[in-house]
Amino acid sequence: MGHHSNWPEWIYIGVVIALMVWVGSEAWNAERLVEHIPADAEVIKVTGQQWFWSFEHEDGTKEIGELHVKVGKAYKFEITSKDVNHSFNIHDYVVLLDAVPGRINTVWFAPKEVGEHDIQCREYCGLIHYNMRGKLIIEEADTTS
Amino acid sequence: MKSILGLFLVLAILVIIPAAHFVFAAGDEPDGYLDRRVVIWNLFYRMMTVAFTVGAVVSGTMIWLCWRFRESHPKATPTPYEKEGVW
Numbered sequence: 001m002g003h004h005s006n007w008p009e010w011i012y013i014g015v016v017i018a019l020m021v022w023v024g025s026e027a028w029n030a031e032r033l034v035e036h037i038p039a040d041a042e043v044i045k046v047t048g049q050q051w052f053w054s055f056e057h058e059d060g061t062k063e064i065g066e067l068h069v070k071v072g073k074a075y076k077f078e079i080t081s082k083d084v085n086h087s088f089n090i091h092d093y094v095v096l097l098d099a100v101p102g103r104i105n106t107v108w109f110a111p112k113e114v115g116e117h118d119i120q121c122r123e124y125c126g127l128i129h130y131n132m133r134g135k136l137i138i139e140e141a142d143t144t145s
Numbered sequence: 146m147k148s149i150l151g152l153f154l155v156l157a158i159l160v161i162i163p164a165a166h167f168v169f170a171a172g173d174e175p176d177g178y179l180d181r182r183v184v185i186w187n188l189f190y191r192m193m194t195v196a197f198t199v200g201a202v203v204s205g206t207m208i209w210l211c212w213r214f215r216e217s218h219p220k221a222t223p224t225p226y227e228k229e230g231v232w
Binding site for chain 2: 007010014015017019021022023030033092094095109110112
């Protein structure tokens, strides 16, 4: 081959490597931040089964299809399933994690404002998957305690 | 070889070292609870900005290459191989 310059190739390789490093580090850092569960997070056991969600709070309170939480507190969901794979999703809070039989998957979030949000199964789990919904109800923080 | 090392040094200073610093020295956990929506959507918007910028540069370069090196371009010249007729 002639003595043509390799510079464009090296610049291209350098730019691609730099971009990949940047994308990787940004994504890794976001994941690290999101997965760091606060020590004072209250545990809520979430169980998916055909075709509804049930919840158990730390104090033993159980709920079906509705989940009541307080604004400004952190909650850690311990998610599992009783039958087939489901996926626990609170779309408005970007909470999404599979519910797998025999496994406990954890994800956390801290509600910011009072309101109601949809909970939906995001893994096709049978005939009534489309209606495997729930309601997240965020209430005012308890000021009495 | 020296020039290539120089290029990588410049790239490292510009991008790689700040990125690595950002990851490893990020102030550990922020005060209060972080809002995962903010973290996740910010990441998404940054990545999309980069993706569209890179897409524009790459497709722009390809369009320019096709336009500049077409046979009918006023400054088109045959390559040495074409001139000699030997490959």
